[in-house]
Amino acid sequence: MSKYTEDDLRVDLENKKYEFGFETDIEYEDFPTGLNEDIIRAISAKKEEPEWMTDWRLESFRIWLKMTEPNWANIKYQKPDFQAIRYYAAPKAKPELASLDEVDPELLKTFAKLGINIEEQKRLANVAVDIVVDSVSVKTTFQETLREKGIIFCSISEAIKEHPDLVKQYLGKVVPRGDNFYAALNSAVFSDGSFCYIPKGVRCPMELSTYFRINQSGTGQFERTLVIADEGSYVSYLEGCTAPSRDENQLHAAVVELIALDDAEIKYSTVQNWYPGNEEGKGGVFNFVTKRGLCERNAKISWTQVETGSAVTWKYPSCILKGDNSVGEFYSIAVTNNHQYADTGTKMIHIGKNTRSTIISKGISAGKSNNSYRGLVKVMPTAKGARNFSQCDSLLMGNECGAHTFPYIEIKDPTAQLEHEATTSKIGEDQIFYCNQRGIDTERAIALIVNGFSKEVLNKLPMEFAIEAQKLLEISLEGSVG
Amino acid sequence: MLQIKNLHAKIEDGAEILKGINLEIKPGEVHAIMGPNGAGKSTLSSVIAGKEDYEVTEGEILFEGEEIGEDAPEERAHKGIFLSFQYPVEIPGVTVTNFIKAALNETRKANGLEEMGAKEMLGLIRENSEKLGIRKDFLSRSLNEGFSGGEKKRNEIFQMMMLNPKLAILDETDSGLDIDALRIVADGVNKFRSEGNAVLLITHYQRLLNYIQPDFVHVLADGKIIKTGDKSLALELEEKGYDWLLN
Numbered sequence: 001m002s003k004y005t006e007d008d009l010r011v012d013l014e015n016k017k018y019e020f021g022f023e024t025d026i027e028y029e030d031f032p033t034g035l036n037e038d039i040i041r042a043i044s045a046k047k048e049e050p051e052w053m054t055d056w057r058l059e060s061f062r063i064w065l066k067m068t069e070p071n072w073a074n075i076k077y078q079k080p081d082f083q084a085i086r087y088y089a090a091p092k093a094k095p096e097l098a099s100l101d102e103v104d105p106e107l108l109k110t111f112a113k114l115g116i117n118i119e120e121q122k123r124l125a126n127v128a129v130d131i132v133v134d135s136v137s138v139k140t141t142f143q144e145t146l147r148e149k150g151i152i153f154c155s156i157s158e159a160i161k162e163h164p165d166l167v168k169q170y171l172g173k174v175v176p177r178g179d180n181f182y183a184a185l186n187s188a189v190f191s192d193g194s195f196c197y198i199p200k201g202v203r204c205p206m207e208l209s210t211y212f213r214i215n216q217s218g219t220g221q222f223e224r225t226l227v228i229a230d231e232g233s234y235v236s237y238l239e240g241c242t243a244p245s246r247d248e249n250q251l252h253a254a255v256v257e258l259i260a261l262d263d264a265e266i267k268y269s270t271v272q273n274w275y276p277g278n279e280e281g282k283g284g285v286f287n288f289v290t291k292r293g294l295c296e297r298n299a300k301i302s303w304t305q306v307e308t309g310s311a312v313t314w315k316y317p318s319c320i321l322k323g324d325n326s327v328g329e330f331y332s333i334a335v336t337n338n339h340q341y342a343d344t345g346t347k348m349i350h351i352g353k354n355t356r357s358t359i360i361s362k363g364i365s366a367g368k369s370n371n372s373y374r375g376l377v378k379v380m381p382t383a384k385g386a387r388n389f390s391q392c393d394s395l396l397m398g399n400e401c402g403a404h405t406f407p408y409i410e411i412k413d414p415t416a417q418l419e420h421e422a423t424t425s426k427i428g429e430d431q432i433f434y435c436n437q438r439g440i441d442t443e444r445a446i447a448l449i450v451n452g453f454s455k456e457v458l459n460k461l462p463m464e465f466a467i468e469a470q471k472l473l474e475i476s477l478e479g480s481v482g
Numbered sequence: 483m484l485q486i487k488n489l490h491a492k493i494e495d496g497a498e499i500l501k502g503i504n505l506e507i508k509p510g511e512v513h514a515i516m517g518p519n520g521a522g523k524s525t526l527s528s529v530i531a532g533k534e535d536y537e538v539t540e541g542e543i544l545f546e547g548e549e550i551g552e553d554a555p556e557e558r559a560h561k562g563i564f565l566s567f568q569y570p571v572e573i574p575g576v577t578v579t580n581f582i583k584a585a586l587n588e589t590r591k592a593n594g595l596e597e598m599g600a601k602e603m604l605g606l607i608r609e610n611s612e613k614l615g616i617r618k619d620f621l622s623r624s625l626n627e628g629f630s631g632g633e634k635k636r637n638e639i640f641q642m643m644m645l646n647p648k649l650a651i652l653d654e655t656d657s658g659l660d661i662d663a664l665r666i667v668a669d670g671v672n673k674f675r676s677e678g679n680a681v682l683l684i685t686h687y688q689r690l691l692n693y694i695q696p697d698f699v700h701v702l703a704d705g706k707i708i709k710t711g712d713k714s715l716a717l718e719l720e721e722k723g724y725d726w727l728l729n
Binding site for chain 2: 425430431434435439440441442444448453455
């Protein structure tokens, strides 16, 4: 990955339209739209899944049928017609690929447009990338290095076939099938996603990274990710997303489950830049995601997210602090512009003794958008000596946007210690003029102010991701003041 | 260097505040503008710097012979106009160092220069911060956040020295300063002064002028310069106040 300079940013800023708005002309193999048990059986058959998996999906579907779409979030959108969605689209079946040369050149072109140079990543970035294009993993790299350490990093479909015991043991354990409407839907129809297992005592030597991409009109994307860090292991996982611009709304309902066994640590970082819709609020991705991690004794899970895209974001990466002394962290930057809605935050469930959690949320609203932080800190009677620190800061740009904070606290143990801080500020004309007077133009001034505001969270991202995130923040807010 | 001719300005959709200012500042000179509250002193500095809240209705501002009335504030900054703010704003999360780095490099780029290398930049920062007695940890604090009045003003003068402008306008730089801080700030300004640049001091009190010797003192009242003299005028004002001039 070549270095991204301020000059590159300048060029990007000049071209404020969604920059990844292109389509790749790859042959698709699609199912008809709509959802019933036959479709689910067909998805499962297509993926050559064992019977237990097919049954698991069908059971999920039956659960989903009894559920209704939640409407408590502070978001407005046209509810999708779930029978108008195509639940499976995959690049046409191809033989197993041994090298990049065998990958569809069109697909490689897509990667090039996205700035993902796989060869260079192999050499420079020390990143193993499992690229998911519309549901089917096409190419995984660095398998050899990982294999030596006993690390499994593959598509979830492959894991279902190759590591059924691990999948059976953990799939749906942290996010049960009936957890919520979208999680149930995902459990029924998930197309693909990533699977990662770090063996006992192993420190994963590189950042594991997956680039997701929605790539076909009217195709819902139902990713399923399962990360298991065995006792005393460590892994840092990166998830970065882009999607081409569309007129139709696209539904995305992913489920991510993390399991950190005793003394293990998982860092999970996301940069989300899906199509947010146009300036009038038309189009854009609906992002209804369930992300949750389970911490056993002395384990730690850190969620870091930079959410700039999607028309609607509904997402609460959470931690169940089950084991004594376990630690949960949530660092978030959510940017909304034009007509975007974001309702995002976290849940920290303290069950074990001396469990600790930290929540740092930075919301930036511009245009006519609405940005909500919604967080729950729950301390169970068993969680003696639990501690939480929450900080929610909102930055407003202009007079037509909204920032909202919904902190929920449930304490069932008197020894718990909680702190909550919240601020709301506005980028002022005085700040801009001050920067201008020092020779910094308005665009750069906003970038500077926003980066300063977001710094505590940006600092939590791995280096190369932090640069990308910074660039995204700036592009997302271009033209929103003055 | 700076020529202001018959300048009239008003607040957008508001009252006229400057009512025909004439002022000429040549390289190497220090001018002081004094006057009672509400005379338009701060408005004048804002208008020269290009703040959008004001509308110039008549007259012109020439900088090095060029009309700058239509220039954006950053363009005026790039040409070498610096304003030390009476109330410098806070920018949380942006360190003093990062801010000055951005300011300096943006100005260099606008003038067709390469960005300054990290080593050279650090050298310059060290040199100027030492002149002002600024400690290292100060440089990594968020800009103006939690700064005392003295720290804010010292930071303004530090930025001035880093950017090395042609014209420095110091708006009430002495307000809120104790005597030690005032001496340090004045010392910085005196070190900055050269044959090639000019300083415009805007102040309520004669006190600052004990430390920075002006070549000219102007009295601004009700949007007009009503009297100009040398530094003895400042002493006279200190003694008599403004009333004898106003009537």
